[in-house]
Amino acid sequence: MIDVSNLYQNRYGKKTDQNFSKIDITPLINSIISRASVRKFSKKNISKELLTLLLTAAQSAPSKSNLQQYSIMVIQNQSLKNEISKLIGDTKWALTAPVFLLFLADIRRNIKITNHKGYNHKNNNVDTFMNGVIDSALSMQSMISASESIGLGICPISMIRNIIEEVKNLCKLPKGVFPIAGLALGWPDEKSPVSIRLPQDIVTHYNTYNEKNLMDKINQYDERVFKVAPIERNKQRHIDIYGVAKKGTWSENISRQLSVAERKDFKKWLKNHGFSLE
Ligand SMILES: Cc1cc2nc3c(=O)[nH]c(=O)nc-3n(C[C@H](O)[C@H](O)[C@H](O)COP(=O)(O)O)c2cc1C
Structure with a gap:
């Protein structure tokens, strides 16, 4: 047991x-x-049948109004992997996984269907954008859980959004389709440590939102994490701006990360790429 x-x-x-x-x-x-994310994969392949099963698990996730506003791109072609690998900097390890997937929010398909049926699509808005992102994220999580339950390793890759224009061109993503994240999938070649999460009394709120003693609880959380997994210099964010942290804690690191604006042009990119976000 x-x-x-x-x-x-x-x-x-x-x-x-x-x-x-x-x-x-x-x-x-x-x-x-x-579970824990895996960043080192063995050379062993994933069979076509297993991949089909895992994609079935992905598509079994709930979907807003069953609108199914997402797509999944499977990248196995080595030359395409090489192209992405060249662009993605330190994250190139992700392309050594036997399968690399893109989870795509996809509002395009239903716009086409609606128009084909002779109706006007009047929902290219921020709500539909969010529904597409949620559908895509849930399908990714469903695939993650199925994969990990049989011993596969995964790592989601948001770095893909740092090279979104290049990925769009390489993978021929049409307007109304964008990658919420990549997913490296393969048989693990490392045993990753379980990462300690925020305690339930910070994250779970019973009946009303409660921030009581938040910073005390965060300090205690920092201590617990620091004891087993202090954030080493090479993992600390923005040393160039702030120097090496006196203590490599979770809260110090996320604060440093969030103090520098990331992906500032993302909204503009989405608007140019078929998402009106009204
Ligand atoms: C949407 C999303 C994007 C992520 N992008 C990256 C990434 O680009 N590179 C990476 O190394 N890890 C990435 N991760 C993995 C997280 O860093 C990881 O989940 C987190 O540190 C917690 O560790 P764990 O998954 O082992 O519990 C991503 C995770 C999520 C959910």
Whole structure:
């Protein structure tokens, strides 16, 4: 039987006094709670049939009004991988995975269908944009959970949005279709540590939003993370601006990251690429 207390402790870096002994969890829940992103893959391939099964899992995710406003691009072609690899800087390891996918928000297909049926599509707006992004994200998560439950490793890749124009051209993404993220998928060649998450009393709010003692709780969280995984110099953000952090904590690092604007032209790019965002 799976030790749930242990799973909890590994995920939060602390014990709970709750008694989970009556809960008999499934291997899938075990896999979800003990997962970690993988950034090193073996050369072993993923069979066509397995990939088909995982794509079926992706498409089994819920979808807003069953509008299914997403697409998935499978990139296996080596020369295309090489092209993307050349552009993506330090993230080139992601293209060494046997399969690299793009999860695409896709409002184009339903615009075409609506017009073909003789109607005017009047929903190219921020709500549809968000629904497409959510659909795409849920399908990615469904594929992630299915993949990890059978021992595959994954890493989502938002770096793809740093080279979005180049990826658009290489993958011939038409207007109304954009990658929310890439996904590196393959058999792991490393055992990644479980990363400690914020405690439930910060993230979960019962009935009303509650920020009580937030910074105290964050300090405690920082300490727990720092004890097992201090953020080393090479992972610290913006050393060029702020210097090496006195203490490589989670809150220091995310604050540094968020203090510098990223992807400033993204909205403009989306607007030029068929998303009106009204
Ligand atoms: C939308 C999204 C984009 C991500 N993009 C990247 C990326 O470009 N490069 C990378 O190394 N990791 C990326 N990650 C992985 C996160 O860094 C990782 O999930 C996080 O550090 C927590 O670690 P864990 O997944 O092992 O629990 C991304 C994750 C998500 C959800």
